[in-house]
Amino acid sequence: MERFITQDNLQRFAAGLAEKKNVLAPVASGGTTTFRRLRPGMQLDFSRMAVISPKDATFPRNETLLTVQHYPEESGKRMELQEHLPEGEMVVIGCRPCGTRGKLVFDPVYETQAIKDPYYIRRRDGATFITLACARPETTCFCHSVGSGPADEEGSDILLTAVEGGFVAKAVTEKGEQLLGDSLFEDAGAKAEEAAASNASARKLMGEAHDFSSAAEKLLKRFDDMDFWQTQSDKCISCGACTYMCPTCYCFNITDDEAGLVSRRLRTWDNCMSHTFTLEGSGHNPRSTKAHRLKNRMGHKFSYYPDLHGGQIACCGCGRCIKQCPAGVDIRQVVMAAQEYPDER
Amino acid sequence: MNANPYLPDMATVVEVIEETPNIKSFRLVLNDEEKMRSFSFKPGQVGQLSVFGAGESTFVINSSPTRMEYLQFSVMRVGEVTTRLHQLKAGDQVGVRAPLGKPFPVEDMQGKNILFIGGGIGMAPLRTLFTYMLDTRDDYQDITLLYGARSPVDLTYQAELPDWLAREDVKTVLCVDNEYPGWEHKVGLIPNILLEMNPSPEKTVAITCGPPIMIKFTLQALKKLNFADEQIITTLEKRMKCGVGICGRCNIGTQYVCLDGPVFTYAQLKELPSEL
Ligand SMILES: Cc1cc2nc3c(=O)[nH]c(=O)nc-3n(C[C@H](O)[C@H](O)[C@H](O)COP(=O)(O)OP(=O)(O)OC[C@H]3O[C@@H](n4cnc5c(N)ncnc54)[C@H](O)[C@@H]3O)c2cc1C
Ligand code: SF4
Ligand code: SF4
Numbered sequence: 215m216e217r218f219i220t221q222d223n224l225q226r227f228a229a230g231l232a233e234k235k236n237v238l239a240p241v242a243s244g245g246t247t248t249f250r251r252l253r254p255g256m257q258l259d260f261s262r263m264a265v266i267s268p269k270d271a272t273f274p275r276n277e278t279l280l281t282v283q284h285y286p287e288e289s290g291k292r293m294e295l296q297e298h299l300p301e302g303e304m305v306v307i308g309c310r311p312c313g314t315r316g317k318l319v320f321d322p323v324y325e326t327q328a329i330k331d332p333y334y335i336r337r338r339d340g341a342t343f344i345t346l347a348c349a350r351p352e353t354t355c356f357c358h359s360v361g362s363g364p365a366d367e368e369g370s371d372i373l374l375t376a377v378e379g380g381f382v383a384k385a386v387t388e389k390g391e392q393l394l395g396d397s398l399f400e401d402a403g404a405k406a407e408e409a410a411a412s413n414a415s416a417r418k419l420m421g422e423a424h425d426f427s428s429a430a431e432k433l434l435k436r437f438d439d440m441d442f443w444q445t446q447s448d449k450c451i452s453c454g455a456c457t458y459m460c461p462t463c464y465c466f467n468i469t470d471d472e473a474g475l476v477s478r479r480l481r482t483w484d485n486c487m488s489h490t491f492t493l494e495g496s497g498h499n500p501r502s503t504k505a506h507r508l509k510n511r512m513g514h515k516f517s518y519y520p521d522l523h524g525g526q527i528a529c530c531g532c533g534r535c536i537k538q539c540p541a542g543v544d545i546r547q548v549v550m551a552a553q554e555y556p557d558e559r
Numbered sequence: 560m561n562a563n564p565y566l567p568d569m570a571t572v573v574e575v576i577e578e579t580p581n582i583k584s585f586r587l588v589l590n591d592e593e594k595m596r597s598f599s600f601k602p603g604q605v606g607q608l609s610v611f612g613a614g615e616s617t618f619v620i621n622s623s624p625t626r627m628e629y630l631q632f633s634v635m636r637v638g639e640v641t642t643r644l645h646q647l648k649a650g651d652q653v654g655v656r657a658p659l660g661k662p663f664p665v666e667d668m669q670g671k672n673i674l675f676i677g678g679g680i681g682m683a684p685l686r687t688l689f690t691y692m693l694d695t696r697d698d699y700q701d702i703t704l705l706y707g708a709r710s711p712v713d714l715t716y717q718a719e720l721p722d723w724l725a726r727e728d729v730k731t732v733l734c735v736d737n738e739y740p741g742w743e744h745k746v747g748l749i750p751n752i753l754l755e756m757n758p759s760p761e762k763t764v765a766i767t768c769g770p771p772i773m774i775k776f777t778l779q780a781l782k783k784l785n786f787a788d789e790q791i792i793t794t795l796e797k798r799m800k801c802g803v804g805i806c807g808r809c810n811i812g813t814q815y816v817c818l819d820g821p822v823f824t825y826a827q828l829k830e831l832p833s834e835l
């Protein structure tokens with residue numbers, strides 16, 4: 215089902231949803247565009263891709279897993295442990311296809327036969343994604359090289375495509391179809407064709423895709439070639455921006471926090487580019503240099519994960535790590551270099 | 560394990576044993592009697608212990624499944640959580656998530672000679688299997704234990720050592736790095752004592768755990784003694800958090816120490832990217 219909505223009505227639609235549910239949407243803030251909880255009076259900013267991905271919707275940067283009520287020793291009472299499972303629904307409006315697809319990388323890890331992460335699963339199942347197709351890819355975009363494209367619907371409930379005067383909204387799921395029943399949506403008519411043409415032209419603008427097909431194998435072959443990894447990581451300052459901006463990075467830390475007689479167990483985004491990520495109790499560190507850590511980040515996304523999960527690359531090609539890296543490390547170039555490196559040296 | 564894999568079970572500390580100046584053993588009983596009765600694990604599996612307010616850390620369950628009055632964990636004090644664990648006394652509450660990880664391949668070891676080589680806190684994972692084998696002694700041929708620490712006070716399980724030394728159905732060799740007054744056992748580094756003992760690889764499985772540097776030289780010694788890679792088993796101490804294959808912290812290539820380990824044969828480790 216395809217419908218049309220004017221720019222103003224989309225803003226109204228979003229504001230209406232925000233009265234009933236949590237809505238996460240890109241808004242202009244301090245010279246950039248960033249996802250915020252949509253509050254009355256906030257304007258959607260669809261002019262460019264948000265700096266940080268909408269990952270918070272399904273995997274917040276920090277969340278409480280458990281709370282513990284402690285009692286003073288003289289009370290004789292035992293501490294009480296309580297699960298802290300997330301409740302409520304969330305609608306993400308205006309994320310790009312790559313950001314929406316981030317969660318697809320989480321799925322086979324956070325929900326397996328044996329282990330189910332109830333925090334992630336509840337958030338994901340309670341989330342609705344209204345994605346905006348990209349009309350003009352940026353130079354850092356490479357979604358088309360990782361099995362996707364600027365109008366990819368996978369993972370979305372509704373796909374919006376900008377057309378003259380507003381957006382064509384295509385329902386991808388039943389959840390999306392229900393939302394399109396709102397009276398703010400009109401008959402799409404000839405606008406549907408305009409949307410299709412725009413999506414086709416965006417795909418063309420992206421040009422030729424990188425061929426990452428030998429990355430899984432070549433990255434393993436390069437594993438012990440530390441000269442290569444040193445050269446590639448030379449510029450890196452281990453800041454972790456690449457991992458924090460990334461919609462597909464799913465590693466986390468678990469820590470406790472206490473205040474008075476209540477303590478909380480927290481989960482926070484973690485960063486594999488940091489020295490402490492793998493530092494062991496004995497002082498030994500299997501990834502002691504940034505070269506080791508970049509190697510693992512590349513290996514995980516382009517080799518280990520695809521090996522374990524049917525060939526799917528654990529990167530959605532959003533280019534955030536490239537844009538935000540203060541040192542100019544380009545993940546595409548690292549993978550291409552690993553693939554191109556001569557076999558016999 | 561609970562449906563929520565992050566939700567620990569509450570347990571009570573029933574006994575604390577001061578093993579060495581920086582290692583204590585904790586004996587725990589789950590508060591839920593039914594869960595304690597039905598708790599089952601295999602030697603080599605680990606658990607996550609929580610001191611609420613401080614955090615959670617990984618330790619091997621070093622009691623034997625043949626002795627289920629309590630679950631024992633030995634903890635070396637190295638940082639925040641372990642320091643808070645060391646402050647616990649009998650009656651205190653902790654959280655336990657266990658069992659996690661894969662155990663030692665006990666069935667494959669039956670009918671074989673068993674050689675244990677433990678260094679320092681690395682004796683903890685060996686203790687569970689060693690005690691288990693003492694309780695199922697007939698299933699194995701010769702059992703030898705080489706256990707070393709920096710100095711005599713650094714040897715854990717002091718209360719059990721006299722029994723282990725006295726038993727005729729196992730051979731126990733203790734060593735420390737340097738001479739100490741009153742020390743009657745071997746003096747020297749574990750790999751050197753091992754070469755001196757010159758065990759035959761014939762129908763033997765070697766199980767080793769200890770600090771990375773000890774493991775490195777022990778492996779070299781075992782190779783010198785003609786042990787094949789498949790005959791050497793170790794258990795890794797990669798940093799872990801979730802313990803259930805999600806948090807992404809413990810991988811070596813495609814393998815996750817918390818799910819696929821922590822027990823590996825040397826042959827398996829050689830197949831993995833070299834990132835120990
Ligand atoms: C499978 C496995 C079995 C283990 N078994 C035992 C055992 O039986 N007895 C024992 O004393 N220790 C064991 N350890 C190590 C133990 O988990 C760490 O020493 C402990 O987590 C340190 O916690 P902390 O909060 O006191 O240290 P922190 O204050 O967090 O840090 C102190 C140091 O310990 C390192 N560290 C922190 N967390 C871990 C971790 N989860 N794993 C490894 N290093 C870490 C830090 O990088 C730092 O160098 C085991 C580890 C693993 C992975
Ligand atoms: S690795 Fe970089 S390009 Fe790929 S999804 Fe993460 S931030 Fe985007
Ligand atoms: S953003 Fe760039 S400099 Fe920072 S850790 Fe990532 S690669 Fe290194």
Ligand code: FES
Nearest residue numbers: 800802806807817
């Ligand atoms: S400890 Fe989290 S993945 Fe292994």
